[in-house]
Amino acid sequence: MNSQKSFYYIALGLFAIAVAGSIINSIINFDTVVATFTKLGYPIYLIYLLGVFQSIGLLMIVFNKSHWSLEWIYAGFFMNYTLGAIAHLAVKDGNGASAVICIVLLFVTYIQSKKIRNTNNELAEFGKSEYAKFI
Numbered sequence: 001m002n003s004q005k006s007f008y009y010i011a012l013g014l015f016a017i018a019v020a021g022s023i024i025n026s027i028i029n030f031d032t033v034v035a036t037f038t039k040l041g042y043p044i045y046l047i048y049l050l051g052v053f054q055s056i057g058l059l060m061i062v063f064n065k066s067h068w069s070l071e072w073i074y075a076g077f078f079m080n081y082t083l084g085a086i087a088h089l090a091v092k093d094g095n096g097a098s099a100v101i102c103i104v105l106l107f108v109t110y111i112q113s114k115k116i117r118n119t120n121n122e123l124a125e126f127g128k129s130e131y132a133k134f135i
Contacts, residue, residue: 008112012062015105018098019058019077023051036095040087050080061109067117074110078103 026033026047034044057073064070081099088096 004112004115008109008116011105011108011112015102015109016058016062018102018105019054022098022102023054026051039093040091042087054080064113070113074106077106081106 030047033047037044037047053076057077060066060069060073081102085096085099085103088094088099
Protein backbone atom coordinates (compact mmCIF):
# COMPACT_ATOMS: atom_id res chain seq x y z
CA MET A 1 0.00 0.00 0.00
CA ASN A 2 2.82 2.42 0.81
CA SER A 3 4.50 1.77 -2.53
CA GLN A 4 1.20 2.51 -4.32
CA LYS A 5 0.83 5.78 -2.45
CA SER A 6 4.44 6.72 -3.19
CA PHE A 7 3.99 5.90 -6.87
CA TYR A 8 0.76 7.92 -6.92
CA TYR A 9 2.37 10.97 -5.32
CA ILE A 10 5.37 10.82 -7.67
CA ALA A 11 3.10 10.62 -10.72
CA LEU A 12 0.86 13.35 -9.32
CA GLY A 13 3.89 15.56 -8.70
CA LEU A 14 5.13 15.09 -12.25
CA PHE A 15 1.66 15.78 -13.64
CA ALA A 16 1.32 18.88 -11.46
CA ILE A 17 4.71 20.15 -12.64
CA ALA A 18 3.70 19.59 -16.28
CA VAL A 19 0.36 21.39 -15.88
CA ALA A 20 1.87 24.25 -13.86
CA GLY A 21 4.64 24.55 -16.47
CA SER A 22 2.02 24.79 -19.19
CA ILE A 23 0.15 27.52 -17.32
CA ILE A 24 3.33 29.46 -16.57
CA ASN A 25 4.49 29.09 -20.18
CA SER A 26 1.18 30.54 -21.36
CA ILE A 27 1.78 33.58 -19.16
CA ILE A 28 5.48 34.12 -19.85
CA ASN A 29 5.52 33.30 -23.58
CA PHE A 30 2.09 34.67 -24.39
CA ASP A 31 3.00 35.85 -27.91
CA THR A 32 4.39 32.44 -28.86
CA VAL A 33 1.32 30.68 -27.44
CA VAL A 34 -0.94 33.07 -29.39
CA ALA A 35 0.95 32.24 -32.58
CA THR A 36 0.61 28.51 -31.89
CA PHE A 37 -3.12 28.78 -31.16
CA THR A 38 -3.62 30.83 -34.31
CA LYS A 39 -1.72 28.23 -36.36
CA LEU A 40 -3.86 25.48 -34.85
CA GLY A 41 -7.04 27.42 -35.65
CA TYR A 42 -8.15 28.06 -32.07
CA PRO A 43 -9.41 31.44 -30.78
CA ILE A 44 -7.12 33.45 -28.54
CA TYR A 45 -9.57 33.67 -25.61
CA LEU A 46 -9.21 29.91 -25.20
CA ILE A 47 -5.73 30.50 -23.71
CA TYR A 48 -7.28 32.33 -20.74
CA LEU A 49 -10.00 29.71 -20.26
CA LEU A 50 -7.53 26.83 -20.39
CA GLY A 51 -5.28 28.56 -17.87
CA VAL A 52 -8.11 29.14 -15.41
CA PHE A 53 -9.67 25.69 -15.76
CA GLN A 54 -6.33 23.88 -15.63
CA SER A 55 -5.46 25.78 -12.44
CA ILE A 56 -8.78 24.89 -10.82
CA GLY A 57 -8.56 21.27 -11.98
CA LEU A 58 -5.02 20.86 -10.71
CA LEU A 59 -5.92 22.29 -7.31
CA MET A 60 -8.93 19.98 -7.06
CA ILE A 61 -6.87 16.91 -7.98
CA VAL A 62 -4.16 17.79 -5.46
CA PHE A 63 -6.60 18.45 -2.60
CA ASN A 64 -8.78 15.44 -3.62
CA LYS A 65 -11.98 16.34 -1.75
CA SER A 66 -14.89 15.17 -3.92
CA HIS A 67 -14.70 11.87 -5.78
CA TRP A 68 -17.53 12.79 -8.13
CA SER A 69 -15.84 15.97 -9.30
CA LEU A 70 -12.49 14.16 -9.64
CA GLU A 71 -13.96 11.94 -12.37
CA TRP A 72 -15.03 15.01 -14.32
CA ILE A 73 -11.70 16.74 -13.79
CA TYR A 74 -9.77 13.73 -15.08
CA ALA A 75 -12.13 13.58 -18.07
CA GLY A 76 -11.59 17.27 -18.77
CA PHE A 77 -7.81 16.96 -18.66
CA PHE A 78 -7.99 13.88 -20.89
CA MET A 79 -10.10 15.68 -23.50
CA ASN A 80 -7.89 18.76 -23.33
CA TYR A 81 -4.65 16.89 -23.93
CA THR A 82 -6.11 14.44 -26.44
CA LEU A 83 -7.61 17.19 -28.57
CA GLY A 84 -4.37 19.16 -28.27
CA ALA A 85 -2.32 16.21 -29.50
CA ILE A 86 -4.75 15.62 -32.37
CA ALA A 87 -4.61 19.30 -33.35
CA HIS A 88 -0.81 19.21 -33.43
CA LEU A 89 -0.90 16.04 -35.51
CA ALA A 90 -3.38 17.59 -37.95
CA VAL A 91 -1.18 20.64 -38.49
CA LYS A 92 1.97 18.45 -38.55
CA ASP A 93 4.09 20.82 -36.50
CA GLY A 94 5.57 18.09 -34.29
CA ASN A 95 4.63 19.65 -30.94
CA GLY A 96 2.22 17.01 -29.64
CA ALA A 97 4.71 14.99 -27.57
CA SER A 98 4.15 16.99 -24.39
CA ALA A 99 0.41 16.35 -24.62
CA VAL A 100 1.04 12.62 -24.97
CA ILE A 101 3.35 12.65 -21.92
CA CYS A 102 0.65 14.47 -19.94
CA ILE A 103 -1.93 11.86 -21.03
CA VAL A 104 0.33 9.06 -19.78
CA LEU A 105 0.89 10.83 -16.45
CA LEU A 106 -2.84 11.49 -16.22
CA PHE A 107 -3.64 7.80 -16.70
CA VAL A 108 -1.07 6.77 -14.10
CA THR A 109 -2.43 9.21 -11.52
CA TYR A 110 -6.01 8.20 -12.27
CA ILE A 111 -5.36 4.47 -11.98
CA GLN A 112 -3.27 4.84 -8.83
CA SER A 113 -5.89 7.13 -7.31
CA LYS A 114 -8.56 4.51 -7.94
CA LYS A 115 -6.39 1.79 -6.35
CA ILE A 116 -5.71 3.87 -3.26
CA ARG A 117 -9.33 4.95 -2.82
CA ASN A 118 -10.67 1.42 -3.35
CA THR A 119 -8.18 0.04 -0.83
CA ASN A 120 -9.41 2.51 1.80
CA ASN A 121 -13.01 1.75 0.73
CA GLU A 122 -13.78 5.46 0.49
CA LEU A 123 -15.08 5.32 -3.05
CA ALA A 124 -17.14 2.18 -2.48
CA GLU A 125 -19.23 3.96 0.16
CA PHE A 126 -19.54 7.25 -1.73
CA GLY A 127 -23.08 8.07 -2.83
CA LYS A 128 -24.77 5.06 -1.22
CA SER A 129 -27.61 5.53 1.16
CA GLU A 130 -27.69 3.70 4.45
CA TYR A 131 -30.44 1.41 3.13
CA ALA A 132 -28.46 0.33 0.06
CA LYS A 133 -25.86 -1.31 2.29
CA PHE A 134 -28.24 -4.10 3.21
CA ILE A 135 -29.01 -5.09 -0.38
